[in-house]
Amino acid sequence: MVVNPGKGDRLWRGIVIAAPYVWLLLFFLVPFGIVLKISFADPLVAQPPFSAFFDWSAETGGKVLATLDNYRFLLEDKLYLVSYLKSIQIALISTLLCLLLGFPMAYAIALTPYPWRNLLLLLVILPFWTSFLLRVYAWMVMLGKQGLINQMLMSVGLTEEPLQMLYTDGAVYLGIVYTYVPFMILPLYATLERLDLNLHDAAADLGARPLQVFRDITLPMAMPGIIAGCLLVFIPALGEYVIPALLGGLDSLMIGRTLYDEFFVNRDWPLASAVAVVLLLILILPIMLFQRLQQEAEA
Amino acid sequence: MKRSPTFLYSVLCFGYAFLYLPILVLMVYSFNDSRLATVWGGFSTRWYSALLENDQILGAALLSLQIAVVSATLATVLGTLAALGLNRMGRYRGRTLFTGMIAAPLVMPEVITGLSLLLLFVSLQELTGWPGSRGANTITIAHITFSMAYVAVIVQSRLAAMDHALEEAAMDLGGRPFAVTRDITLPLISPAMAAGWLLAFTLSLDDLVIASFTAGAGASTLPMVIFSKVKLGVTPEINALATIIIAIVSVGVLVAGWTMLRQQRQLAGEKTKP
Numbered sequence: 204m205v206v207n208p209g210k211g212d213r214l215w216r217g218i219v220i221a222a223p224y225v226w227l228l229l230f231f232l233v234p235f236g237i238v239l240k241i242s243f244a245d246p247l248v249a250q251p252p253f254s255a256f257f258d259w260s261a262e263t264g265g266k267v268l269a270t271l272d273n274y275r276f277l278l279e280d281k282l283y284l285v286s287y288l289k290s291i292q293i294a295l296i297s298t299l300l301c302l303l304l305g306f307p308m309a310y311a312i313a314l315t316p317y318p319w320r321n322l323l324l325l326l327v328i329l330p331f332w333t334s335f336l337l338r339v340y341a342w343m344v345m346l347g348k349q350g351l352i353n354q355m356l357m358s359v360g361l362t363e364e365p366l367q368m369l370y371t372d373g374a375v376y377l378g379i380v381y382t383y384v385p386f387m388i389l390p391l392y393a394t395l396e397r398l399d400l401n402l403h404d405a406a407a408d409l410g411a412r413p414l415q416v417f418r419d420i421t422l423p424m425a426m427p428g429i430i431a432g433c434l435l436v437f438i439p440a441l442g443e444y445v446i447p448a449l450l451g452g453l454d455s456l457m458i459g460r461t462l463y464d465e466f467f468v469n470r471d472w473p474l475a476s477a478v479a480v481v482l483l484l485i486l487i488l489p490i491m492l493f494q495r496l497q498q499e500a501e502a
Numbered sequence: 503m504k505r506s507p508t509f510l511y512s513v514l515c516f517g518y519a520f521l522y523l524p525i526l527v528l529m530v531y532s533f534n535d536s537r538l539a540t541v542w543g544g545f546s547t548r549w550y551s552a553l554l555e556n557d558q559i560l561g562a563a564l565l566s567l568q569i570a571v572v573s574a575t576l577a578t579v580l581g582t583l584a585a586l587g588l589n590r591m592g593r594y595r596g597r598t599l600f601t602g603m604i605a606a607p608l609v610m611p612e613v614i615t616g617l618s619l620l621l622l623f624v625s626l627q628e629l630t631g632w633p634g635s636r637g638a639n640t641i642t643i644a645h646i647t648f649s650m651a652y653v654a655v656i657v658q659s660r661l662a663a664m665d666h667a668l669e670e671a672a673m674d675l676g677g678r679p680f681a682v683t684r685d686i687t688l689p690l691i692s693p694a695m696a697a698g699w700l701l702a703f704t705l706s707l708d709d710l711v712i713a714s715f716t717a718g719a720g721a722s723t724l725p726m727v728i729f730s731k732v733k734l735g736v737t738p739e740i741n742a743l744a745t746i747i748i749a750i751v752s753v754g755v756l757v758a759g760w761t762m763l764r765q766q767r768q769l770a771g772e773k774t775k776p
Contacts, residue, residue, distance in 0.1 A: 442611020
């Protein structure tokens with residue numbers, strides 16, 4: 204800063220930093236502390252439906268009432284372990300499928316000359332702006348017993364009876380890939396766009412086979428985009444609620460859905476909080492990795 | 503991979519068909535006369551008229567629009583301040599935590615954000631008596647919180663790509679930081695702020711999970727009404743509603759994208775002039 208900061212300048216600087224900072228502290232960070240606190244409480248039939256953390260009454264003189272019961276229950280009841288494992292499995296496989304579809308698409312876009320490239324990019328971004336919920340719903344129309352796909356299959360005689368496609372795990376995979384593939388394509392495109400095609404020519408001139416060029420040059424150079432894209436798909440997919448709730452069957456247990464039901468159907472707030480804390484613990488490594496990447500990109 | 507990537511372009515075509523076919527099918531079926539939503543019974547606009555008479559859906563749409571406008575506007579203010587705080591204010595204590603709190607909401611599963619905000623509101627009410635009832639107010643706060651992160655990221659990337667020379671020149675000439683921000687920086691980042699507002703607006707309009715957690719018993723936003731209807735299966739009225747929403751959003755995004763592209767070209771054109 205060239206001018207000596209005066210009182211007004213310091214005030215402005217204070218507002219710029221403090222206003223969003225305080226907001227995020229209050230509405231983003233503090234709530235996690237409360238979730239953590241309530242995950243150690245007992246469920247009560249009361250308003251709010253959980254016990255206090257401390258007993259402030261005079262006779263006990265402030266006693267900690269925390270309990271590990273909720274976490275014990277998470278370990279004992281198979282439902283939760285199965286939900287966590289299945290969520291991880293579904294999120295991992297969907298991420299891989301997104302990569303398999305997204306990489307060639309991003310590469311093809313990066314090879315397309317302007318102005319067509321802008322149009323292709325816009326077509327990737329457009330679904331991102333249109334309603335997530337409605338795009339998931341669109342697959343209910345496609346996959347149902349009387350849906351378009353079943354009608355087509357039956358009209359060409361590939362199947363007599365309509366296939367059960369909706370309300371299966373397959374539909375959940377499809378829904379996740381469908382809604383999250385733009386998140387994979389965009390970071391991939393950003394790295395592939397900067398790829399120097401001369402390197403490919405050089406490698407090819409030196410006798411490298413196309414697959415070798417891809418493995419030794421394209422892939423390593425695209426790695427930051429691959430990692431960013433995978434994290435952007437994996438992290439939200441792991442906690443997904445809408446897709447398994449609309450497209451999945453009763454056995455398509457994903458932890459986001461289990462948490463939601465625990466909260467809204469069973470009204471067990473402490474247990475739902477414990478489920479959230481464990482989910483956050485699973486996610487903390489990928490989220491920190493994502494943060495590191497963001498900071499590196501920023502620098 | 504050779505320069506004639508037939509394989510790449512086949513995947514690209516398949517990818518776009520995959521992305522757009524379900525939406526197109528949904529739009530076509532919204533004009534289907536049959537109540538069996540997926541069996542074609544002739545062209546009709548009856549579901550659009552039914553929609554106009556559905557007070558529940560119209561009321562929810564109005565509430566969602568109100569929440570979206572207010573939350574997008576406040577999120578743009580706070581998100582822009584956050585971007586300035588991360589990009590133009592140098593070093594200060596707690597900056598790392600700030601960066602983390604901006605990036606984390608982008609990937610945080612909605613169920614966690616929703617649950618944690620609801621528990622915050624419940625605890626606050628116990629302590630202070632505020633918020634007296636949950637509804638549009640609590641949903642709006644929740645939406646501001648997650649969408650300001652998106653605004654901050656968009657504005658920040660614009661700030662990072664921007665030439666500092668103008669701001670530095672203004673400072674050299676004695677401009678006060680606030681005046682420099684108001685007269686130089688803000689006009690330059692206004693397209694990014696507009697994009698951020700639009701994104702915050704659509705995110706708010708679309709959110710189901712966080713709104714479900716933070717809404718009280720009385721308030722139902724449009725996604726909450728849609729979800730409660732489609733959970734039971736395909737609903738023709740929702741097909742019509744989806745067609746309207748998707749058409750409006752697509753036209754809006756295309757117009758906005760085209761305008762921004764033209765502005766960029768104009769700016770680029772000015773730069774190349776001597």
